[in-house]
Amino acid sequence: MRKQGFDPQKYIEEQSKYILERVDKFDKLYLEFGGKLIGDKHAKRVLPGFDEDAKIKLLQKLKDQAEIIITVYSGDIERNKIRGDYGITYDMDVFRQIDELRGFGLEINSVVITRYNHEHSTDVFISKLERRGIKVYKHVAIPGYPSAVEKIVSKDGYGINPYVETTKSIVVVTAPGPNSGKLATCLNQLYHEHKLGNHAGYSKFETFPVWNVPLKHPLNVAYEAATVDLKDVNMMDYFHFETYNEVAVNYNRDLEMFPVVKRSIEKITGQESMYQSPTDMGVNRVGFGIIDDEAVKEASKQEIIRRHFQTECDYKKGLLDEEVVNRMKLIMEELELKEYHREPVIPAREYAEKLKGGVNKEVPAVMAFELNDGTVITGRSSNLMDSCSAAILNAIKYLANIGDEIFLLSPMIIETMKDLKTDKLHSKVATLNANEVLIALTIGAVTNPTAQLAVEKLHELNGVQAHSTVMLNKDDEQILKRLGIDVTSDPVYPSENLYYM
Known part of the structure; x- marks a missing residue:
């Protein structure tokens, strides 16, 4: 029997308490959910004992205070992008998520189509949703996003996209996959909320990388292996270290985006942001659920080997280029892992x-x-x-x-x-x-x-x-x-x- 390395109950209690503490700072909190909301197989594999539906069970505890927005990029619908773990297209995955979230008793507010440009397939998808009683909002691409803060945080930026009407104190923003427009939707909502005189805030719930375990811990390296095609790289959060003299781990995209996000929030609210680092923005407490570090290390190493095989097969099928394969080999070598260790x-x-x-x-x-x-x-x-x-x-x-x-x-x-x-x-x-x-x-x-x-x-x-x-x-x-x-x-x-x- 494999050793349990993670306490799911401790995690849910710690995580729900921390989210509620963050909610108390605002009238309404827009909570961007990274990773998989339902069926997080990666977390289950690298954290033995993790409940793959922990996030959704967490939301169930908060369901009287929460509603959900699902975002999807219109370009992903148009080119029939596939979600690899289920083998279905992103538009079909939105349908699947709505059904499953409703099955858990959670309220679906709406679907937001991001970077919409009147694509035919997207229009068909919108019709299907609306004829089943699902609200749909269309957000167009904003020129200069995300760096041209002055223009973006204005009536000609976020102001041209509609406000999604929400009523609960926690608004979860999720998506079928990365680059679906979750952050842009959250900031768009903050802009409109503050125009309406509401004190709204933003936080991010991203399970990996785990900020309070070492940078080169196999658990964090396994995250790099899982996102090798996205070229994600774990890094020390230098904003956090500079402010608090405390080591925390984040990844390159969040670190690159942080100054822009911070400036955008300050421009929207007209006051200094409470966040001094990307780690501050997060509400991730998964590291506090680890009860056996050695078990987690071994499980994470096995996940890296598994991802290595997947990368090799995807390359053979023509789905990835050689650069991704070579990067995966470097990750294997970094931890001195061999295929036969599986x-x-x-x-x-x-x-x-x-x-x-x-x-x-x-x-x-x-x-x-x-x-x-x-x-x-x-x-x-x-x-x-x-x-x-x-x-x-x-x-x-x-x-x-x-x-x-x-x-x-x-x-x-x-x-x-x-x-x-x-x-x-x-x-x-x-x-x-x-x-x-x-x-x-x-x-x-x-x-x-x-x-x-x-x-x-x-x-x-x-x-x-x-x-x-x-x-x-x-x-x-x-x-x-x-x-x-x-x-x-x-x-x-x-x-x-x-x-x-």
């Missing part, structure tokens, strides 16, 4: 190497699972199913104490499904993927008690670490994510086919 890597590769000597001349597709008790289980692709399906079946058989010789699925059923795929549905890929195998297994469990035993063990795969010797298709990736399995892959295509995998 436990399931060697078993997967060794099994694949054995298969190379057999009849199969293509790249051997093997997946290895490191179960939560430390046991390693492998699965290989065959004419019947892919390696992901085989590894899942082998793992739940082990967990249910079912012998290897016992079939969970009748070969006849598998052959019938293959015939359906190839003969009736005209699929070029005959082998069954994980989604198809699990559906067949669940149906079979109705009449097969052994299969039912195996199905009941699926929840024990949550937290399993996996490695594949070939890159997975999207269906298998999504199934593994839904099961809570963290998977990495070697940057190798499973076949020479360009489309059919």
Whole structure:
């Protein structure tokens, strides 16, 4: 069992108390939420014990005082930008967020379209929202933003964008991803609030980097690895050190933007800002939830290796350039990390190497699972199913104490499904993927008690670490994510086919 390094309850209590202290300084606080509001898998991986929905549970405690604005950049809608962890476009992710936030009993104020320029896809998206009763505000790009403070903080700057009517003391501003216009929306609101005579303020809730752990702590280095494509670099907050003689960690974009944000707030309010550093602006207390630093360090190192594999695969797919790959290699070298430090890597590769000597001349597709008790289980692709399906079946058989010789699925059923795929549905890929195998297994469990035993063990795969010797298709990736399995892959295509995998 992996050691717990983080106390989620302590964190929520500390964080909610600190936010309320900040709220008390204003009539209304615009709280910019960085990172993922729901399902923060990165935080869960690097902080063992962290609740991936901690932020949303925190907001639930404050729901009588809070409402939510979601911002999305119109250009991201127009070019169908994909949110990698869910594999859906940003506009679809806005729909998903609204549904999930409402499911937690939270109030959605509106959606703000930022840098709007009458894009067709954006107009369609706006129509969909408005016809479902969601308020939509359109903010245009302001020339000179963010540096031309005198023009931006004027009737010709923020003044040309509409005011989003809000009523609660905490207004959370979130988005599907970075560069969606959260900060601009917050400052736009501050401008209009002060024009209306309201005493409103701004703060930022960004989990990473963690300001009160060392700059080169693996936890903070893991944040650099997670944002390697954005070229984020952790730095000492020199504004904070100069003012308080206290070391704090922040990252380059916030440090670069701080003087501009500070000047903008002072121009809006007409008085000196209460913030002397980017760290002052934040309300992040995640560092106070760490209860085992060594466990956090080890988990963070594993996350860096995982990000390394992801970067290599994205480069192979043409999604990243070589500069990003080289920067990721430097991060690995900085902490003296190797690929084989990830436990399931060697078993997967060794099994694949054995298969190379057999009849199969293509790249051997093997997946290895490191179960939560430390046991390693492998699965290989065959004419019947892919390696992901085989590894899942082998793992739940082990967990249910079912012998290897016992079939969970009748070969006849598998052959019938293959015939359906190839003969009736005209699929070029005959082998069954994980989604198809699990559906067949669940149906079979109705009449097969052994299969039912195996199905009941699926929840024990949550937290399993996996490695594949070939890159997975999207269906298998999504199934593994839904099961809570963290998977990495070697940057190798499973076949020479360009489309059919």
